[in-house]
Amino acid sequence: MQYPIPDHLKPYLIPTGEDNSELRVTGALRCKCGGVAFIPYTNEAGTIAAARCRKCGAKILLLHAGRHGWDGFVAKADYLYDLPTKMHPMETCPHCEKTTPLAVRVTITSYGKEDFIRDSELTDEDGKPLREEDWVNAFSSFRMDVVCPECGETTESIIDIETA
Numbered sequence: 061m062q063y064p065i066p067d068h069l070k071p072y073l074i075p076t077g078e079d080n081s082e083l084r085v086t087g088a089l090r091c092k093c094g095g096v097a098f099i100p101y102t103n104e105a106g107t108i109a110a111a112r113c114r115k116c117g118a119k120i121l122l123l124h125a126g127r128h129g130w131d132g133f134v135a136k137a138d139y140l141y142d143l144p145t146k147m148h149p150m151e152t153c154p155h156c157e158k159t160t161p162l163a164v165r166v167t168i169t170s171y172g173k174e175d176f177i178r179d180s181e182l183t184d185e186d187g188k189p190l191r192e193e194d195w196v197n198a199f200s201s202f203r204m205d206v207v208c209p210e211c212g213e214t215t216e217s218i219i220d221i222e223t224a
């Protein structure tokens with residue numbers, strides 16, 4: 061079974077749970093150093109997400125709607141070109157409001173590989189050729205949740221965006 065994990069997240073997203081398929085995957089973020097505690101960053105519009113590893117300091121880009129997903133990667137939607145890129149750190153748990161690094165969970169949905177091949181005809185809007193394997197980069201939605209190590213609560217949909 062192939063999951064719709066885009067190329068830029070393949071080194072970082074570890075699928076969790078029993079519910080994953082070609083059309084949907086939920087995973088936990090893990091840094092290359094093994095760290096699982098992060099400071100998440102988002103822009104105001106909810107179109108860009110990143111996370112900084114608490115252990116090694118690496119910054120991981122999770123979503124840039126202007127480059128990732130069907131609209132950014134295939135359709136090159138004009139309105140996405142000029143995203144406000146000022147990023148705000150989330151340094152406290154939205155639930156208990158303690159200052160703490162957070163675990164990050166990402167859910168990505170896709171219309172699947174066959175749908176991608178048929179609808180894109182393996183070219184993007186600029187006429188650049190795409191590979192069949194690019195179906196994972198043309199996902200249809202992205203959601204980021206955070207889990208607090210202090211209170212144990214999950215805060216869902218820090219970012220929740222349709223990308224197709």
Ligand SMILES: [Zn+2]
Binds near residue numbers: 091093116
């Ligand atoms: Zn790290």
Ligand SMILES: [Zn+2]
Binds near residue numbers: 154213
């Ligand atoms: Zn908390």
